[in-house]
Every structure is written in structure tokens, then in C-alpha cells.
Amino acid sequence: NHLTPRTLDIDQVQAAMPGKGITPKAVIEGPPRRQCPILLRQTSFKALDEPIAFTDAKGSHSARFGEIEQRGVALTPKGRALYDQLLNAARDELGAFPNEGNAARYVELMAQHFQAFPDNHAQMREQELAYFRYFVTEQGLAARGQAGQPQTLEALMAAGHVAVVPLVYEDFLPVSAAGIFQSNLGDAAQSHYTAHSNQAQFEQALG
Numbered sequence: 001n002h003l004t005p006r007t008l009d010i011d012q013v014q015a016a017m018p019g020k021g022i023t024p025k026a027v028i029e030g031p032p033r034r035q036c037p038i039l040l041r042q043t044s045f046k047a048l049d050e051p052i053a054f055t056d057a058k059g060s061h062s063a064r065f066g067e068i069e070q071r072g073v074a075l076t077p078k079g080r081a082l083y084d085q086l087l088n089a090a091r092d093e094l095g096a097f098p099n100e101g102n103a104a105r106y107v108e109l110m111a112q113h114f115q116a117f118p119d120n121h122a123q124m125r126e127q128e129l130a131y132f133r134y135f136v137t138e139q140g141l142a143a144r145g146q147a148g149q150p151q152t153l154e155a156l157m158a159a160g161h162v163a164v165v166p167l168v169y170e171d172f173l174p175v176s177a178a179g180i181f182q183s184n185l186g187d188a189a190q191s192h193y194t195a196h197s198n199q200a201q202f203e204q205a206l207g
Contacts, residue, residue, distance in 0.1 A: 023046045027103045031083065037072025075130050078127075090114075
């Protein structure tokens with residue numbers, strides 16, 4: 001019932017939708033805007049209210065909608081714990097489900113709380129908050145076997161022999177998906193919800 005194209009600037013997409021006659025949801029779900037994106041940010045346009053013809057009456061339903069995402073670096077369990085802590089603190093302070101009436105306040109609170117999460121890849125890597133991939137550079141290959149070469153990963157990186165690249169987060173965030181579906185419920189949306197993973201329950205169900 002929906003597609004999920006990936007964009008490099010989800011804020012630009014969110015701002016441009018009304019000019020195209022499309023009604024976006026109130027807020028972008030996921031982390032706030034950052035220099036170095038983390039996890040997943042998602043938005044969508046609200047489901048279209050489409051007429052349905054029955055044999056004895058006419059009605060309507062809302063099903064089809066478009067979802068847009070922007071992906072950042074995948075977080076380690078330590079990084080995800082910090083993310084969840086800051087997200088929950090911002091939502092608790094807001095005290096309600098993010099909507100058109102409190103969207104500006106929600107964005108402000110998210111930016112405020114997420115100042116505690118490093119916004120550069122070097123610090124995220126040093127603090128073991130995110131995942132990265134390491135590649136030997138051409139310079140490193142050329143220096144292979146030479147005497148006096150750096151021996152540690154940090155020294156190899158400093159010498160330009162190893163390059164580091166953030167690992168893109170490829171999963172989805174339940175809180176983002178929940179927020180998008182909630183936005184399509186309109187007045188029937190729940191004002192507050194919580195979601196916690198339950199590994200033990202999943203393992204029991206899956207055997």
C-alpha cells in the first residue's frame with residue numbers, strides 16, 4: 001500500500017510537499033536533523049481518502065500513502081540505548097503525541113535533548129556509539145611490507161593507510177512506523193503510546 005523512497009534531505013522533501021498539493025504528516029519521525037545522520041528519519045503524506053462503491057451504498061477508505069526516508073549510520077547497542085533515552089526524554093517532556101499543534105515544540109525539544117549525542121563520526125566511533133567499516137587505502141597497499149609501518153588501527157588511520165566509512169542503518173524504527181500510521185488515524189490517533197522490544201517473548205514464540 002505504499003512505497004518508501006530514500007532521500008538525502010528529508011527536511012527539504014517535508015517542506016516541499018504542500019507546494020505540490022500533498023499533505024505531509026506533522027513531524028518527521030526519528031532523530032532530529034543533524035550534521036551526521038543516525039538511524040532512520042521518516043515522513044509521509046497522509047493517506048488519501050478515496051471513494052468506494054458498494055452494491056448498496058457508497059463509502060470511502062484511507063489506505064494508500066507515500067512514505068519517505070533518510071538513512072544514517074547504524075548505532076551499536078550503546079548508541080541505541082543513548083538514542084532511546086534522549087528520544088523518550090523529549091517525548092516525556094512534550095507530554096503528548098506529536099501533532100500539528102505541538103510540532104514546533106517537539107522539534108525544539110528533540111534538538112535540545114539530542115545535543116547529548118555526538119554529532120560527528122569521529123566521536124561516535126571513539127565512544128563506540130555507531131558501526132563503521134574499514135578499508136585499506138591505495139596508500140596502505142603501497143606501503144605494505146615496508147619497515148617502520150604503523151601497527152595499530154588508530155595509527156594506520158592517522159597515516160592514511162586505512163579509511164573508515166559509516167555503516168548505513170538498514171532496518172526500520174518501530175517508533176517511526178508507529179508515528180506514521182498514527183498520523184493517518186486523524187482524530188482517532190492515540191495521544192500516548194510506548195513500545196519496548198521483548199527479545200525473550202520473540203524467542204519463545206519463534207522457538
